[in-house]
Amino acid sequence: MYLTVGTFLSLSLLADAAAPKYCPPLGPVFPPPSNLCQNDGWAKVAKGISATIEETLKQVQHDSxxxxxxxxxxxxxxxxxxxxxxxxxxxxxxxxxxxxxxxxxxxxxxxxxxxxxxxxxxxxxxxxxxxxxxxxxxPVGAYVPELLEAAEKFRHNKTAANDQANLMRWDEVxxxxxxxxxxxxxxxxGFMDAAFQPELMQAAGFPKLRDQDVPPCGETKACNRKDFFEGLLKxxxxxxxxxxxxxxxxxxxxxxxxxxxxxxxxxxxxxxxxxxxxxxxxxxxxxxxxxxxxxxxxxxxxxxxxxxxxxxxxxxxxxxxxxxxxxxxxxxxxxxxxxxxxxxxxxxxxxxxxxxxxxxxxxxxxxxxxxxxxxxxxxxxxxxxxxxxxxxxxxxxxxxxxxxxxxxxxxxxxxxxxxxxxxxxxxxxxxxAKKEAQRFTGDYALEDGKSHMRVTTDDGPGLKVTKWISNSKDVFSTVIMPALGVKKPSQIEVRLYPTGLKSPRQISFRAVPRSLKEMPGFGPFSNSCTSWLSMDAQRYGNVGMDDIVFELNEKDEVVGISPRASRVTLRKE
The missing domain is CATH 3.40.710.10 (DD-peptidase/beta-lactamase superfamily)
Structure with missing residues (x-):
């Protein structure tokens, strides 16, 4: 059976739909905050952390x-x-x-x-x-002669090579x-070896050690290189x-x-x-x-x-x-x-x-x-x-x-x-980070009004796309809903997540659609986050249909958005 790109995308997105959570790719859901010291939200968090520490100190004073x-x-x-x-x-x-x-x-x-x-x-x-x-x-032997010598012994000793329970395979490390x-x-x-507490160990039922079995270092002096390797190789x-x-x-x-x-x-x-x-x-x-x-x-x-x-x-x-x-x-x-x-x-x-x-x-x-x-x-x-x-x-x-x-x-x-x-x-x-990401939100459109995107934030992660019109066609109903296998616009959402890729005056995001329709799922194969499988899966003219770039001006202000498969840049209204 051969899968078309569209079928593959549909199957991978349906797998996402079974996950009872948001499904961003692993990594940040907003660009990292750049000005925390002047962020009112952060000030509240810092104050709360300090208060929590002080309250915990008071509590544990009564329970040492x-x-x-x-x-x-x-x-x-x-x-x-x-x-x-x-x-x-x-x-x-x-x-x-x-x-x-x-x-x-x-x-x-x-x-x-x-x-x-x-x-x-x-x-x-x-x-x-x-x-x-x-x-x-x-191989560590390339840098440590003592271990290279030990590795060479294994290569020429078939008995040693088969004795995995007793001998460390330094040729593999x-x-x-x-x-x-x-x-x-x-x-x-050597360090912290119980051999340095013989009375205690013998009282616990362990035998008295032979002199050669007691590390020569590790209690009152640190092991030098010679002592360390002699013991390590045993x-x-x-x-x-x-x-x-x-x-x-x-x-x-x-x-x-x-x-x-x-x-x-x-x-x-x-x-x-x-x-x-x-x-x-x-x-x-x-x-x-x-x-x-x-x-x-x-x-x-x-x-x-x-x-x-x-x-x-x-x-x-x-x-x-x-x-x-x-x-x-x-x-x-x-x-x-x-x-x-x-x-x-x-x-x-x-x-x-x-x-x-x-x-x-x-x-x-x-x-x-x-x-x-x-x-x-x-x-x-x-x-x-x-x-x-x-x-x-x-x-x-x-x-x-x-x-x-x-x-x-x-x-x-x-x-x-x-x-x-x-x-x-x-x-x-x-x-x-969400507060700083407000600069990406707003309405973006072409002058002729035929293409339009609206970007917002809500209680969930990432930027949420609530409207996406391309050349007078609703991308939600023409592309995303069929791929997700749903019939109502209320059953889908599209979120934008940063990729970490940047160029002068550009910041890259990817659009991740998600079905809100309940789907059966009870294990890792039917109920896991698989956005990593679906990213860049559907392409138009060698450009991913989920490839989104925000455009910046010389003041680092967001002035436009480019859904790059559409070959247009929408200006922020």
Whole structure:
């Protein structure tokens, strides 16, 4: 059976009709807001977030089992890629810190925290800047001699090649698999090994270890390169390469060696020169800085402030402030250090997890929120000692936020605060973007009145087309209704969504029709959003009938709209 373009379009649109929700393509439904600081809607959102944080602090003061606010401090900032000033800053200093004998006594956006595994994001940003993303496909042995030697042994040893349960297949591991936790590599070597608590483990029924089975490093000193690889090459794989995401700090220690070997420079020097100096970061360090710069719950040792993890720094050894973390987030959203096309490829999932609302990138932890549409939030969290960090980016809005916490309940405080902010932030940003998108709304027509479009906004996502006349013919009734298989104009709607493509004085959108007629659907094949299948499916003279471009003047004002298959530009009335 052969399908015509029209039949294919009809079938794909009918699939959309079964979805009980709006069905935009994945991505922004309005152009990202560009002037949030002067947006009345945003001011209300920011005020509401501050009030929610303060109310939550009052509530948890009476229930320290959730978050102990008497001993946990945090600093928080919302930022926009389009504005160097914070959209919202908030800092809380725990009572125990106000009387601290070491470190700061008042937390603000310049206070230095450990960021733990937030360091992994810096490592990948550095790797991409220095080596590009084509390196993700390279075998790791191409950059790490110890692993190349291990891979060669597998190639010449048939017994080893068949022993998948006991031996890691280093000949299969790529740089990209390490960056996205897809290599199946052990989580750590040495660090936090229970071998350093022999009495406790033997009391729990485990046997006494032989001396050669106790890591020679990881408790009182960090593992050097020699010790690390000797232990790593004896470690069992967790899962097959490319199988399922399994979090690994060891993978990022290896990535530190990759970028060092590729550039001939030490990791610490690269971080200083290529990230800290280039981005003008004044509160970030790759080894423990002077304690007077940071917040230190307890003391330097018990909080792990003073722990220098040396070669494992790429996995979790960096220090930073809220101001600096926000600047790193802006640099990612603005592609300050990377080409924009590379940033777009980077801000994508690599694998699902067993949770439908969580995916994994390199090294992103990607949370998906689904209300009127799906919004993917790119995050990187980190916990070490008394410290916790979270960097959150919303590429749909060119906005992000940072949470840094320190104290007894730092991880809980970070995650609760992240959820509280996201709950208000995403809808608030959509409203702010919709308000700015009012400049696209209005009536557009030719002078002869034979072609006319009316664009509005309503409670749904995107711009809504309520009238579309082409050469005196109603496009709704002549094209869209037959394709959707409906007979009444009240049973359809057409929405315009931005594509992210721009030219001088032009902004590109695509029209996505949707049937409002109830259709049967009870599973992913009959009840999922398939707009990605139907976009650009129906074409006229090699131009998509859904291809819409808004025209701008020299003042960046919207002055026209071009439904490009019609070969006309309608002027805004």
């Amino acid at each position: 089992s959730i978050v102990n606010v008497n001993s946990t401090s945090f600093s928080f900032e919302i930022f926009s890629a389009r504005d160097p000033s914070p959209l919202l800053s908030y800092a809380y200093t725990a009572p125990t810190i106000k009387n601290a004998t070491t470190g700061v006594r008042h937390v603000d956006k310049d206070t230095v925290f450990r960021i733990g595994s937030g360091s992994k994001l810096w490592t990948i940003l550095l790797l991409l800047k220095e080596m590009g993303d084509s390196v993700f496909s390279d 790529t740089v990209g698999e390490l960056a996205s936790h897809m290599a199946g590599v052990t989580r750590d070597y 470690s069992h794989p967790v899962v097959p390469t490319g199988g399922t995401p399994v979090y690994s700090n060891a993978a990022f220690q290896i990535l530190g060696y990759v970028v060092q070997n590729a550039t001939g420079r030490s990791y610490n020097d690269l971080v200083r020169a290529e990230l800290i100096d280039r981005l003008g970061l004044n509160g970030s360090y790759s080894s423990p800085p002077d304690p007077k710069l940071g917040i230190i719950p307890g003391d330097v040792r018990s909080s792990m402030w003073g722990l220098d993890i040396a070669d494992e720094t790429p996995a979790g050894g960096l220090f930073s402030s809220t101001r600096d973390m926000a600047n790193v987030g802006r640099a990612i959203l603005n592609s300050t250090l990377l080409p924009r096309e590379m940033t777009r490829r980077w801000l994508k999932p690599v694998s699902h997890t067993s949770s439908l609302n969580m995916a994994v990138g390199a090294p992103w932890e990607i949370a998906s929120y689904e209300e009127d549409r799906v919004v993917d939030i790119y995050t990187k969290s980190g916990d070490v000692g008394s410290y916790s960090s979270m960097l959150v980016l919303s590429p749909d809005h060119d906005v992000g936020f940072v949470v840094l916490a320190a104290g007894d309940s730092a991880p809980q405080a970070t995650r609760i605060l992240t959820d509280l902010v996201n709950k208000a932030l995403i809808p608030g940003l959509d409203k702010a």
